[in-house]
Amino acid sequence: MKKILTIAGSDCSGGAGIQADIKTITSHKLYAMSAITALTAQNTTGVYGILDVPIDMVENQLDCIFNDIRPDAIKIGMVSRVDIIQAIVRKLKQYNAQNIVVDPVMVSTSGSKLLSDEAINTLIRELLPLGTIITPNIFEAQVLCKFGIDSEYFMVKSAQIIAQMGVKAILIKGGHFGEQANDLLYENGNITWFSSERIDNPNTHGTGCTLSSAIACNLGMEYSLKDSIQNAKNYINSAIAANLDIGKGRGPLNHMCKL
Template sequence: MKGRVLVIAGSDSGGGAGIQADIKTITALGGYAATAITALTAQDTNGVHGVMPVPPGFVGQQIDCVVRDIGADAFKTGMLDRVEIIELVADRIELHPGLAFVLDPVMVAKGGARLLAMDAVGSLKGRLVPLASVITPNVPEAEVLAGRSIRSLDEMKAAAEGLLALGAPAVLLKGGHLDGDVVMDLLATRDGVEMFEAPRIVTRHTHGTGCTLASAIATGLAQGMTLRQSVLRGRAYVRTAIRNAPGYGAGHGPLDHGITIDPARLDY
């Protein structure tokens, strides 16, 4: 077991996304998962049926206890639903400037429920994005953050440039929401842009793919892998987990997070 990842995110009672997916992913890739839960959700494959926010002070206490005793090699954030939570998390992450930080800007659940208050978008952009090692938005999230529509590869590239201008050194813009038989993900850094593409897997069992990929990348960074290596391994893990999804639920079903990929491989 190598690589301590502290995940700050919401809980998914259905187990397919959120903290539950994060823990499974990090463990499957040979890392150690610790958590600070920001909200509890009553959730299944059909959607989010209820949300219970966790008081900011208690979120901070969770973070402080983990860092003080166990330590962390990387942070990963998911559902940060309120301005108060974003500000608190930013304050804590600023205390550890050398630590890898993967920011998954979770805004809307797969079933359509809003997981980020509209008045919190500005705080996310102004406080957290500049602290991140990499941000991992999907197309709808990138549209909100960049303030522009994305309908093509060229528009993905333009949006990624806009997101880099917000202060993040790297952006993994995921293209799964765009039409087409091939899914294109774009990794943009200040050194350039690299495209990763793969045939689309036609399935409804894609719940938690964003959480899973971000946690896989955070695990790689915590284990000393480069960002590119972490992205390659993370994409391979997610695609394998989608292909082997167990078929649970009537809606957007979970992945098979128990699928194994050699954590030591660097040639994906």
């Protein structure tokens, strides 16, 4: 059985973060492991508290995992502090980790910045270049490239700029505008579009976490990068189309949908 590690924050309501990642990995019939970087008090209506895990505990979790059950792929989500980012980078280099999917959680769905400028700079300088692929949404891509993105033309322009930061491959998720959910893969100067119809369902809490975890699952199963993305897109579309309706706000996906 392939082993997948998620390094991210906990969502006590189960829709995003570590919980969404573990559900996604389990749905792919793979072995899920987790290193928790933060505890959050949140539900479908919002985030009401964040408690960062002490740096030595983050490192201890990663040491225990790599020294016993080496992951075949890794997904990295919420990393909110400079020292936590640097600790993760040290451990990834120490253990020569492979198949790393970085979901740069920097901006909320409403467009609010979640990280300090210092943490964002550390993320860009030290963590993003280690990723096999990074998966920013439109808002996060705007933070990285420092200009607005309101069309597929500017998605490409932003990817070109982000690539200059030492990033190997970028998947910019275009689900926040337009009639279709068109995602852009930029790899070694090559452009690939992944197109799908927008699904009319407001319950999309945890889509970014889920997509990045699904990509990691497929990379861990030794699919190519493009096939990993397409398979992950198919999975997340099914999870949204299942029309799960839980909670009073923007509810979660159905991670138990058929692959």
